[in-house]
Amino acid sequence: MDFTITERQKYWRDRVHKFMDEHVYPAESVYAEEMSVVGQERWKVVKVLEDLKAKAKAEGLWNLFLAPNAEHDEDDYRGAGLTNLEYAMCAEEMGKVTFGSEAFNCSAPDTGNMEVLHRYGTRKQKDQWLRPLMAGEIRSVFLMTEPLVASSDATNIETSIRREGDHYVINGRKWWSSGVGDPRCKIGILMGKTDPEAARHQQQSQILVPLDTPGVKILRMLPVFGFDDAPHGHGEVLFENVRVPAENLILGEGRGFEIAQGRLGPGRIHHCMRTVGVAERALEKMVKRLQSRTAFGKKVAEQSVWEQRVAEARTDIEMTRLLCLKAADMMDKVGNKAAQLEIAMIKVAGPRIALKIIDDAIQAHGGGGVTTDFGLAKMYAGIRSLRIADGPDEVHNRAIARLEFARYSNAEHRTQ
Incomplete structure (x- = not known):
């Protein structure tokens, strides 16, 4: 087993380390000052973070987590192409500051949502949602956990995704929907049941839900040990007869x-x-x-x-x-x-x-x-x-x- 760090691994790690030293650490106090406001004013776009993102993007330190998709070589949706091992060394550096990952457009839940769209999305889904996510123009949320069931067993999920003609109608309640508090959060990937009678692991599907769709209601933001985690936040979200086009389903019914x-x-x-x-x-x-x-x-x-x-x-x-x-x-x-x-x-x-x-x-x-x-x-x-x-x-x-x-x-x- 070789523990030697390769030149490529060192190259990316050191570039991220240098950017953190020169830009991110000095921005910590500025970020804290911008977020020292109270109430609704905390749910905003943070200027110093947007400035950091522009600098990281200009230096090519952007979407480092997203490797090329071998199954879709025609994609023009390409990250830096780092392997998991290469990215691990960079992510450790980012993790030293709470907002560090976002400065490189490498923060959850956007990373997971981008990977889902990159791997499983249709060309139209990618053009509409993956492109602005990769550009850092919007943010996203993953809607899986529910307050009324033990969501550690995802087969318990009760949110309904019912087909009606050319649409799916969604009804249910989600919580710990991280990222939904950000004013730039425009799209969610929701997991629910399309067929409660199917085999246990084929009942669930995942579907794209624009957050401005009628019937989507953010009920509250959940604190974590008293911290609101603004402007990211963790929301409880109600879905009441939310209608989205059938083409928003990802990969197909039962493949959640x-x-x-x-x-x-x-x-x-x-x-x-x-x-x-x-x-x-x-x-x-x-x-x-x-x-x-x-x-x-x-x-x-x-x-x-x-x-x-x-x-x-x-x-x-x-x-x-x-x-x-x-x-x-x-x-x-x-x-x-x-x-x-x-x-x-x-x-x-x-x-x-x-x-x-x-x-x-x-x-x-x-x-x-x-x-x-x-x-x-x-x-x-x-x-x-x-x-x-x-x-x-x-x-x-x-x-x-x-x-x-x-x-x-x-x-x-x-x-x-």
């Missing part, structure tokens, strides 16, 4: 799970790539704080308990990064399905390790750690939600355990 699996594999690992960056930033904040404070006659950094915590944090980050890179490399070489074990493991391990390090960083900051002053409280809130988003830990651990059981179920019985 197929699309979801194609989307969630890359999406899950993208979160984990960024999470490694979050852990690194938390460790940096912790170490700087420990070195700047004196207690009981010596630097806090010299207290043995903190030496232990810092050492464990570094070890945990390195182990987590290696697992993440292994999963990305396997996705490139053998595909998402063959890498399902590694994807599941990193989805559990990444947020857990990051949370532990953030928690220690909060402790190192004392009372300041739980305020908004150092960004750690918001960091914790965001990463804690990842233990639920894209499938809770329990679902991934179940998959890991079943793969492990299968490994030995057909093996010869061994006696000690």
